[in-house]
Amino acid sequence: MRKLANLVSELKPSPIREMLKIVAELKRNKIDVIQLSTGQPSLPVDKEVLDELIKVFLNDPIKVSSYTPTGGIRELHEAIVADLKIFGKIDVNLNEVVVTEGATEGLLLTALALFEKGDEVVMMDPSYVSYPHVTLIAGAKPIYVCEKVEEGYQPNLERIKEKITEKTKAIILATPDNPTGRVIREEIAKGLIDLSIDHDFWLIIDEAYKHLIYEGEHYWFWRYANARERTICVNTFSKDPAMTGFRLGYIYGPSEVISAIEKIKQYTTLCSNTPAQIAAIKYLQPEVKKRILEYTLRIYKARRDALYNAVKEKLPEVKTIKPEGAMYMFVNMENVLRKLNMDDYQFMIELVKNKHVAVIYGGAFGPESKNHIRLTFVGENEERLRKGVELIREFIDERK
Secondary structure, eight states: OOOOHHHHHHHOHHHHHHHHHHHHHHHTTOOOOOSSSSSSOSSOOHHHHHHHHHHHHHOOOOHHOOOOOOOOOOOHHHHHHHHHHHHHHHOOOGGEEEEESHHHHHHHHHHHHOOOTEEEEEEEESSSTTTHHHHHTTTEEEEEEEOGGGGTTOHHHHHHHHHOOTTTEEEEEEESOOOTTTOOOOHHHHHHHHHHHHHHHHEEEEOOTTTSSSOOOOOGOOOOOOTTTTTTEEESSSSTTTTTTGGEEEOOOOOOHHHHHHHHTTTTSSOOOOOHHHEEEEEEEESHHHHHHHHHHHHHHHHHHHHHHHHHHHHSBBOOOOOSBSSEEEOHHHHHHHHTOOHHHHHHHHHHHEEEEEEEEGGGGGGGGTEEEEOOSSSOOOHHHHHHHHHHHHHHHHTT
């Protein structure tokens, strides 16, 4: 048999998808699993959004089942531009937007449009599992910069400077962050903009959780004229409207970058999910979105508080921060794992096998992030979140 491409051996399976498969198998066997592993909201898609989609399905089935232009439906572009003006106070032109199959495709298309062999891409450690892999797929090299719990997982500008070379093509980061839940501070964001100007590299900002903020506010890089020409912002409809299975997102950025991304997309997914685009137009109506966000944030904040308080009470030997945004809590388990003589991956597997609590091991988010676990608080109610932490405590105590 002819050998596979070398790229395949460079890529590692996503532990998030691996755990999703394990949980699905347990559930098929009628086993109840407390789901603290995936960023899958337990809230359904809003009924008003679904009703609009069903109405269009019934009244114009050809429209819903047809291809759209590669970059997306014109009405969705207009809705995105209006939405960014309302919520971000930023002016974006229609030719500075492209619709994608979620932020996952958005990240990959951005990497393919910008990176090539010999480039280096700086990313935080920890950071979302896709960043190094889309970098590798595009032929570039991931360069990690450690973030520390003692610093609130804020990017450290001095450590970033140490990693910048003439090969640096971009910095990629999320705010609010996956997996830590930190929201980037304004002075650090401005420092990153200054670095990108001084050293002429791109800023790729993952804004998947920009509306899921419980304290503070989102920093909109595009509000600053000196950042617009070098900043690409990747977005999704999976998180605040909970449209995960619809697979829809969008990118806004400089028109020449958007044009390049659209060119590549013609030969990957051709165009994005048509029913999802129709649903997204309804979600982006200001009165609909504001109503959904108010409801969603109230529930997620209560769940965030319940998980954080349970961790502080039941796991006093761990280190973490109270997430300011997103859906996750990143927990330093070094003291626990040392006593148990386990690594974080083994802890993840044994925990779901023995206590049916699903988490993600920290080493998946960067080489310096081993001995951590990521917990998600949006997939379960407060009672089950507390129960999950109690079962983690039981698991630890039974193995001491």
